[in-house]
Amino acid sequence: MGNQPIRIGKMEITNRIVMPPIATYRSTADGKVTEDLLSYYGERAKNSHIGMIITEHSYIALRGKAKEHQLSISDDRDIPGLSRLTEVIHQGGTKAMAQLNHAGSAAPSSATGGRPVSASGIVLPTVPMMGDGVVPEQLTREQIAAVAARFADAAERAKRAGYDGAEIHSAHAYLLNQFYSPLTNHRTDEYGGTLDNRLRIHREVIRAVRERVGADYPLAIRLGGCDYMEGGSTIADAVYAAKVFEQEGIDLIDVSGGMCRYTRAGHDEPGYFQDLSAAIRNAVSVPVMLTGGIRTLRQAEQLLDAGAADLIGVGRELLKNPYWPDGAKE
Numbered sequence: 243m244g245n246q247p248i249r250i251g252k253m254e255i256t257n258r259i260v261m262p263p264i265a266t267y268r269s270t271a272d273g274k275v276t277e278d279l280l281s282y283y284g285e286r287a288k289n290s291h292i293g294m295i296i297t298e299h300s301y302i303a304l305r306g307k308a309k310e311h312q313l314s315i316s317d318d319r320d321i322p323g324l325s326r327l328t329e330v331i332h333q334g335g336t337k338a339m340a341q342l343n344h345a346g347s348a349a350p351s352s353a354t355g356g357r358p359v360s361a362s363g364i365v366l367p368t369v370p371m372m373g374d375g376v377v378p379e380q381l382t383r384e385q386i387a388a389v390a391a392r393f394a395d396a397a398e399r400a401k402r403a404g405y406d407g408a409e410i411h412s413a414h415a416y417l418l419n420q421f422y423s424p425l426t427n428h429r430t431d432e433y434g435g436t437l438d439n440r441l442r443i444h445r446e447v448i449r450a451v452r453e454r455v456g457a458d459y460p461l462a463i464r465l466g467g468c469d470y471m472e473g474g475s476t477i478a479d480a481v482y483a484a485k486v487f488e489q490e491g492i493d494l495i496d497v498s499g500g501m502c503r504y505t506r507a508g509h510d511e512p513g514y515f516q517d518l519s520a521a522i523r524n525a526v527s528v529p530v531m532l533t534g535g536i537r538t539l540r541q542a543e544q545l546l547d548a549g550a551a552d553l554i555g556v557g558r559e560l561l562k563n564p565y566w567p568d569g570a571k572e
């Protein structure tokens with residue numbers, strides 16, 4: 243089943259294995275593509291025979307930069323470098339999606355030069371702490387509208403640079419995840435409180451992006467569906483959110499963790515977020531991707547056969563070994 247093609251919106255990919263975003267921080271100080279980054283992705287596109295690579299999280303605005311040497315998609319001057327990156331991935335025979343991110347309160351002042359922003363003035367509950375750990379500034383309505391516009395600008399750049407699609411990052415305790423999680427969103431206006439309100443910024447971002455890139459451009463969202471923490475977001479929240487995203491025109495739900503980030507305490511079995519992905523998959527008709535702990539093609543096949551997801555992400559194995567799965571043990 244892993245070798246069956248699948249459609250993500252209007253795009254067909256040749257098989258069900260995807261390299262999820264893995265930040266390498268190999269860009270220049272101002273986020274431009276380097277030769278090192280090109281050869282890293284080129285090697286993986288050419289040798290792994292996977293269906294798609296989602297390139298590492300790229301900041302949509304300086305205020306949302308997560309780390310020094312992170313890849314930028316915040317400026318039109320980034321487009322020539324990003325075009326070379328998509329070319330290299332396409333030459334390897336693999337589709338490419340860009341991951342668009344605003345780090346919110348996880349952005350350190352060493353990267354952004356300013357105070358971090360978030361849904362509320364609440365320090366992240368992540369362990370270890372992300373960013374500087376200082377109390378962030380609560381975004382105003384006007385600033386929220388500007389964030390949606392920055393996502394749209396970045397998505398347009400992804401399209402112009404030849405990416406086959408774009409993924410909106412709403413996982414791993416970054417800005418959109420900070421709005422979604424009740425642990426970090428204590429707002430009392432229309433962007434906080436009920437789950438519908440906590441998803442308002444997502445709807446506005448998706449609409450702004452969709453309007454900019456057109457109806458046919460494949461759009462994914464990485465959903466940090468569940469915090470797996472007391473008082474945090476739940477699987478039921480994630481199922482509801484996924485249905486909202488589908489209604490708003492998202493073509494792929496890429497499932498991962500929330501405030502727990504991309505790992506899950508006490509779990510390292512293959513597909514450790516499968517309770518989340520399977521519940522979402524039962525509720526939506528767009529494809530669902532599951533990542534986390536999958537090391538071999540056989541494990542990927544088993545999860546696909548069990549109906550846990552439609553696509554499987556393999557991160558750290560491909561980070562270590564561009565020849566995966568041929569070079570893998572099974």
Ligand SMILES: Cc1cc2nc3c(=O)[nH]c(=O)nc-3n(C[C@H](O)[C@H](O)[C@H](O)COP(=O)(O)O)c2cc1C
Binds near residue numbers: 262263264
């Ligand atoms: C070094 C490193 C960098 C990562 N960077 C990103 C990223 O930029 N965006 C993202 O959504 N996830 C990122 N992740 C999470 C991975 O996409 C993936 O979900 C995680 O590694 C679990 O999958 P695996 O067990 O196959 O590695 C990163 C993970 C690692 C280890």
